[in-house]
Amino acid sequence: MNAKVKYWVEEIVSMCEPNEVVWITGSKEQYDALYEEACTNGELIKLNEEKHPNCYLHRSNQNDVARTEDKTFICSDAKEDAGPTNNWCDPEEMYDKLKKLYKGSMKGKKMYLIPFAMGVIGSDFAKYGIEASDSIYVVLNMEKMARVGQDALDKINETGQFVKCLHACKDLNFDDRYITHFPQDDTIWSINSAYGGNALLSKKCFALRIASCNARDEGWLAEHMLILGIENPDGEINYIAAAFPSACGKTNLAMLIPPELYAKKGYKVWCVGDDIAWIRAGEDGRLWAMNAENGFFGVAPGTNKNSNPNMVKTLESDVIFTNVAHDIDDNTIWWEGLTSLLESDRIVDWKSEKWTPNDGTKGAHPNSRFTVKAENCPCLSKEFDNPDGVPLSAIVFGGRRAKTFPLVVQSKDWEHGVFIGSIMGSETTAAATSAIGIVRRDPMAMLPFCGYNMADYFEHWLNVGEKLTNPPKIFNVNWFRTDENGRFIWPGFSENMRVLDWIIKRSKGDGNAELTPIGFIPAPDEINIKDLKNVTTDIIKNLLSLDNSLWKEEIINIKSFYDTFEGKVPKSLKKALLDLEKDLI
C-alpha cells in the first residue's frame, strides 16, 4: 500500500471509528454479497427477475432527494478563489466543524473503501480517487458510474496520487448536511446525504468541481457536457460536445436516433457520454474529449420509447432505480411518462404509500433516477474506451429560453463563443401560462459545478482557445422557444438531428448563414424541414428571429451578472457585451 493511501485511511478510520474496513476489489463475488446484504437490510428491493433482470429499487430518505446547492461549499484558501457563484468557508473552519460531525459516525458500521478511475485506466486523461463510504448503496452505484476496483488501486499505489473522498450517511440530518470541496488538498468531504449528486463523489464533486480546478492548473477543461458522434453515409464520424443545464434533455440528445429521413440515408448517432466531458488540446491543434464516467445516472420521469428509445433499451437489465413508483403485484417499476395507462391499486409511490394516478401527487419523485453502466447502451460509441478520447468538431451550448435565443446560432470565433457560453441562461419553470419564466444565468451550464471563480474560468477558456490551431466551432441552440400560447414551437427530440446536421456543415466551413448581432444565424432554407409536419419555412424564420427589445432587457440582466464578479470578468467578454449592445440598435 502506498504510504499516502495508508496515512489517509488511518486518519479517516481513527476519526470515523468504523467496526470494520472493507476494500472494494471489483470482484463479482463481493458485489453479489453486497446486493444480498442490501436486500436483507431493506436498502434495496430485488425486482421481478423476468421483467427487470438483475434490477433493484432503492427508496431514499424523504429529505434527501436532490443536490443541495445551499449546503455545497468550495473551501479554497481565499474567498475570492471560490467567486460569487459558490458558497465559501475557510478550510480550517470547515475541517474543524466537520471533524466533529464525522467523529465516531461509523461506530457499529463498515467503512467501504472504493478505489476508482475517472476515464480509461492508464490513459493520459484519467484521474484516480478513493471514496470511503458507510453506504452499500453508494458502493453499488459507484460500481456502475466509475471504473472501480483493483486496477484503479494499482495505479493509485504506483503514484500516490488520488482524490480523497470521504462520505458518511451518518443520520441523514438535513441541518448538518455538508457537501464540501478542498481543491488545494484534492479532498471532498460529504456528510448526511446519500443522494447521488451529493454522495457518488466521483460525479459532480470530483469530475466537475475538483477536476475544474485541476484543469485550470494543468491547462485543460472539465465540463458539464454530453459527447456524441454523428456518422454520415460515408462512414465519417464528427463529434460534438454539448453543455445544457440539468433537466434540459442532455441524456436524450446524447442518445438521439436520427429521424427516418436521415436514418434511410445511413446517418447514425453514437453516444460517448451524457453528462461530463474532460477535454484537452491534442498535438494536432484540435480539442479531444473523453467521458470521465462509466455509467449513466439519469432522471427517470419522461424517459420512454418516444423520448429516448435507446435509454429504454439501456434500462432492460442491471439497473438500480431510486425513488420510482413500484407495482407491488408485479414487482415492476413505473414513473410518470413511462407508459400512459396505469392499472392501479397495485402501485405504491416513491414513499411506499398506496397511490393512484388520480391522487394529484406524483408516483415517482420528479428527480427519481436510474443508475446503469454505459456498456448497456445500444448506441454506445466504439470510441468509448479509447484512451485518447474523440476529436471535437463543435461545442454546443444551450438553455431553456422561451423567446430570446434562436433555434441555433454560430459564434463568430472562439473568443465570441466563450462570450456566448458565459451569457448562457435557462428559465427556471416551463411557462404554464404565456408568462416568461425566471432566467437563472448558468454559464457553460457550470454554475453549480465550477470549483473556482467563474471569472477566472472564463479567462481559462480564452487561454485554452488561444493555443488551438484547429479549434472546434462554437454554437448555441435553443429547443425551447414557445408560441403565444406557451407551446413549444420546435418538435425537438430526434428532430434536433436537423440542427446538428447544420452545425456539422458549418464546422466544415460549408452552409449559408447571416451575420447578426449575436453571431451567424442560418438562412431559413439551411435547416432541413423535409417530412416535418407542422414546421413551415415561416416557422423556421420565426425560430431564427431575434427580438431586439427582449435582447436589450437580456443585456441589462447579463450586465448585472457580470457585475457580481467585481471587475474580474475578462475585458474581451465585457467588450463583446458592449458590441452586442451597440449592434442591436
Ligand code: OXD
Ligand atoms: C445534474 C445531474 O444534476 O446530472 O446535472 O444529475
Ligand code: MN
Ligand atoms: Mn448533470
